[in-house]
Amino acid sequence: MTGALARGQMAEKAHAIAYWLLPEAAAREVFLREIRRLARQFGAPLFEPHVTIFVAPENPRAPLEVLREVGPVDIELAIHSIRFSEQFTKTLFVQFERNSALQQLGDAIWKAKGARNRYLIDPHLSLLYTKLPSKTKQRLADNIRLPFGKVGFTSICVMRCTSPTTRAVEVGQWKLLAP
Numbered sequence: 001m002t003g004a005l006a007r008g009q010m011a012e013k014a015h016a017i018a019y020w021l022l023p024e025a026a027a028r029e030v031f032l033r034e035i036r037r038l039a040r041q042f043g044a045p046l047f048e049p050h051v052t053i054f055v056a057p058e059n060p061r062a063p064l065e066v067l068r069e070v071g072p073v074d075i076e077l078a079i080h081s082i083r084f085s086e087q088f089t090k091t092l093f094v095q096f097e098r099n100s101a102l103q104q105l106g107d108a109i110w111k112a113k114g115a116r117n118r119y120l121i122d123p124h125l126s127l128l129y130t131k132l133p134s135k136t137k138q139r140l141a142d143n144i145r146l147p148f149g150k151v152g153f154t155s156i157c158v159m160r161c162t163s164p165t166t167r168a169v170e171v172g173q174w175k176l177l178a179p
Helices: 003-011 025-042 063-070 100-113 134-143
Strands: 014-023 051-057 075-084 092-096 124-128 150-163 175-178
Touching: 014 025, 014 063, 014 100, 025 124, 051 100, 051 150, 063 100, 063 150, 063 175, 075 100, 075 134, 092 134
Parallel strands: none
Antiparallel strands: 014 051, 014 150, 075 092, 075 150, 092 124, 150 175
8 A cells, every 4th residue: 555545545534423402592692793703803704603412423313303202392501611622622611510411412412313332412502613822712611601500402403424524624524314
């Protein structure tokens, strides 16, 4: 095997199916404004505000079937804090408190999807995907002010994404599979 071919194969990433919990309209607008402002400021990608509740490798079970089996959602999450990390998809994010209703929803998707591994939800809503110095991220986290302490989530969408997503170009390749 040539070096270039081996590098090309190593560079290929798997795709995954992600189930996102979407905030109700008023909160969505607040989060979108913040995501857009930060994306403009740092040349970062735009994305829909969401909380990932399940991720699994692609499989033949159609996302719409899974969503029908799970049924309607209505979950409220309390905001814990604004945080940051070294992980690209958690550059700057809103950390929510865990609750049993959220994990039960994730488990319902896990069972309906017939996935092998359970997904432990880390309820967060990202505000920025990029690489920044820790001091900059700390300053940003310290200055984010949200006009609410709890957020209602009333819908789910399903996305096909690169796993793991580590670059802006990969965010642009995400594909909506089911609303």
